[in-house]
Amino acid sequence: MGMSDEEIQAAMIEKATKSPKAQLYIKDFYKCDPDTKPRMIKNLANDLVKKGELMFWSSGSTTMYARPDRIKNEEGDSGVN
Amino acid sequence: MAKHETPLLDELESGPWPSFVTDIKRQAEKNPDCWDILGLLELSFKERITHWKHGGIVGVFGYGGGIVGRYCDVPKQFPGVEHFHTVRVNQPASKYYSTENLRALMALWDKHGSGMTNMHGSTGDIILLGCRTEALEPFFWDLTHELGQDLGGSGSNLRTPANCLGQSRCEWSCYDTEELCHHLTMHYQDEIHRPAFPYKFKFKFSGCSNDCVAAIARSDFAVIGTWRDDIRIDQVAVKEYVAGKHPANGGSYIGGDWDAFSIKKEVLDLCPTECMWMEGDELKIDNAECTRCMHCINVMPRALRPGAHGGASICIGAKAPILDGAQFATLIIPFMEVSAENEFENVIDVIENVWDWWMEVGKNRERIGETMQRVGLPTFIKVMGLDPIPQHIKEPRSNPYVFWEEEEVPGGFERCVDDFRKRHAA
Numbered sequence: 001m002g003m004s005d006e007e008i009q010a011a012m013i014e015k016a017t018k019s020p021k022a023q024l025y026i027k028d029f030y031k032c033d034p035d036t037k038p039r040m041i042k043n044l045a046n047d048l049v050k051k052g053e054l055m056f057w058s059s060g061s062t063t064m065y066a067r068p069d070r071i072k073n074e075e076g077d078s079g080v081n
Numbered sequence: 082m083a084k085h086e087t088p089l090l091d092e093l094e095s096g097p098w099p100s101f102v103t104d105i106k107r108q109a110e111k112n113p114d115c116w117d118i119l120g121l122l123e124l125s126f127k128e129r130i131t132h133w134k135h136g137g138i139v140g141v142f143g144y145g146g147g148i149v150g151r152y153c154d155v156p157k158q159f160p161g162v163e164h165f166h167t168v169r170v171n172q173p174a175s176k177y178y179s180t181e182n183l184r185a186l187m188a189l190w191d192k193h194g195s196g197m198t199n200m201h202g203s204t205g206d207i208i209l210l211g212c213r214t215e216a217l218e219p220f221f222w223d224l225t226h227e228l229g230q231d232l233g234g235s236g237s238n239l240r241t242p243a244n245c246l247g248q249s250r251c252e253w254s255c256y257d258t259e260e261l262c263h264h265l266t267m268h269y270q271d272e273i274h275r276p277a278f279p280y281k282f283k284f285k286f287s288g289c290s291n292d293c294v295a296a297i298a299r300s301d302f303a304v305i306g307t308w309r310d311d312i313r314i315d316q317v318a319v320k321e322y323v324a325g326k327h328p329a330n331g332g333s334y335i336g337g338d339w340d341a342f343s344i345k346k347e348v349l350d351l352c353p354t355e356c357m358w359m360e361g362d363e364l365k366i367d368n369a370e371c372t373r374c375m376h377c378i379n380v381m382p383r384a385l386r387p388g389a390h391g392g393a394s395i396c397i398g399a400k401a402p403i404l405d406g407a408q409f410a411t412l413i414i415p416f417m418e419v420s421a422e423n424e425f426e427n428v429i430d431v432i433e434n435v436w437d438w439w440m441e442v443g444k445n446r447e448r449i450g451e452t453m454q455r456v457g458l459p460t461f462i463k464v465m466g467l468d469p470i471p472q473h474i475k476e477p478r479s480n481p482y483v484f485w486e487e488e489e490v491p492g493g494f495e496r497c498v499d500d501f502r503k504r505h506a507a
């Protein structure tokens with residue numbers, strides 16, 4: 001029996017809270033449940049953004065995910081483009 | 082009246098070319114914030130370092146793309162560009178505008194932003210340059226409610242799809258590029274407005290291999306019109322071209338000191354697959370060898386037309402040079418029917434097959450062209466469920482090794498050693 005959406009989302013929140021880097025790539029979440037297709041993980045991540053549990057952070061060319069309380073303000077200073 | 086001294090930038094106004102410095106100065110007379118763009122850039126020229134920071138904001142409420150956050154790191158000196166976010170607005174298909182719509186867009190941007198634009202960005206969008214964070218939501222409300230227009234894609238989203246003007250004006254278009262572009266834009270709204278991939282992904286649609294949107298160079302997934310049957314020849318018009326009654330290339334070269342039109346020099350000898358010849362005054366084409374490059378049709382448009390059975394080739398994996406150099410897309414599917422009647426179902430199947438694989442196998446910030454390069458074309462073709470064909474091969478092989486999969490070998494890799502030893506004593 002695979003994980004439920006809620007269980008996967010809980011694992012994603014935990015990962016985003018504990019990871020050394022505040023901003024995570026979507027691929028970093030795939031491991032939360034290797035049996036779930038990447039496009040489904042993407043939908044679950046975007047749903048967490050809708051609920052305010054995660055936020056998007058983009059350099060312009062790549063979008064990453066973060067816990068809102070781990071990003072100082074919208075002027076995050078990572079230099080990737 | 083200029084707010085900052087900009088001697089270095091002023092030099093860029095000399096010479097015969099249009100200058101962005103002149104453009105920004107003109108806009109600054111209307112919107113004084115724009116003086117700070119020039120001031121900031123002058124400082125960067127002097128100090129040889131950029132003062133733009135970027136990243137952060139990605140959209141308006143509910144969106145995860147369409148806005149590219151930009152800030153300057155010396156806001157006290159240049160308050161006009163403290164926030165200077167870029168907004169991407171989805172352009173109309175083929176970039177057809179009414180003057181009314183253009184005026185409304187400009188008025189909207191003067192109201193909420195700097196008034197500076199880039200029509201259009203490389204992806205195809207209308208690029209509105211420079212506004213403050215607090216202006217984003219009001220701008221978006223007006224854009225969607227008053228103009229009925231929407232944001233485009235940025236970041237790891239599906240980027241705003243773009244098409245050549247296709248059948249709306251061009252007799253060469255082998256499928257309806259506008260219809261396909263519009264259909265996929267609507268079908269993939271979620272992917273355009275919210276991040277969907279490990280990195281950006283672009284679609285572009287050209288109606289023939291003249292490729293007026295440069296799909297083969299600029300898109301991860303290029304749909305380029307082609308035909309399955311024979312080039313349509315009007316032999317009477319061929320004779321008229323030969324007799325000099327029509328200008329070659331629709332008259333593009335009139336006025337140059339070219340010699341009289343030579344069908345041998347300008348058409349037959351330039352056919353890349355050498356599949357054309359004259360029999361008396363009849364033009365012959367070996368259509369099985371024709372690679373559908375459009376050259377002969379471009380030179381003699383009255384005499385030659387693409388075949389009547391149109392469709393498209395799918396090429397995958399173009400990209401700009403960040404890793405491994407720039408590359409064109411690789412031909413993957415030589416011909417595919419493209420029809421609104423089945424709601425482009427076969428095109429969508431290919432797209433989703435590609436996405437499912439790339440999302441899994443692609444690395445962070447790796448374009449699909451790079452993933453293909455890393456795993457090799459044979460692997461990619463297998464993933465796509467296709468059989469290799471000669472058109473997949475770029476050049477004769479230089480590598481002497483041939484690899485076999487177990488299922489390709491009769492009897493597989495299992496063997497009976499005793500049986501072998503009967504023939505080859507140890």
Ligand code: HEM
Nearest residue numbers: 478479480481482483484485498501502503504505506507
């Ligand atoms: C049934 C026995 C053997 C088979 C099937 C075999 C097969 C091969 C093959 C396929 C190559 C590559 C040739 C090429 O790439 O052009 C090769 C190269 C070579 N083999 Fe063997 N080999 C056998 C026995 C031996 C033995 C017994 C020795 C040495 C005592 C040996 C030494 C070499 C060397 C030095 C090369 C490299 C030659 C070069 O690259 O110029 N091989 N062998």
Ligand code: HEM
Nearest residue numbers: 454455456457458459477478479480481482483484485486
């Ligand atoms: C720690 C021990 C060794 C290491 C790490 C080593 C490593 C290598 C490497 C990396 C290659 C090149 C392969 C290629 O270019 O595809 C090679 C080739 C070769 N090695 Fe060794 N090798 C070792 C010991 C030996 C010994 C003991 C012999 C023979 C007694 C030997 C005979 C050969 C031969 C004949 C070639 C092919 C040369 C050629 O075709 O030009 N190697 N080895």
Ligand code: SF4
Nearest residue numbers: 245251254288289293
């Ligand atoms: S790509 Fe071909 S069909 Fe499209 S506008 Fe250009 S010439 Fe016409």
Ligand code: SF4
Nearest residue numbers: 352371372374375377
């Ligand atoms: S389309 Fe190109 S390849 Fe085909 S016959 Fe004309 S010139 Fe030759």
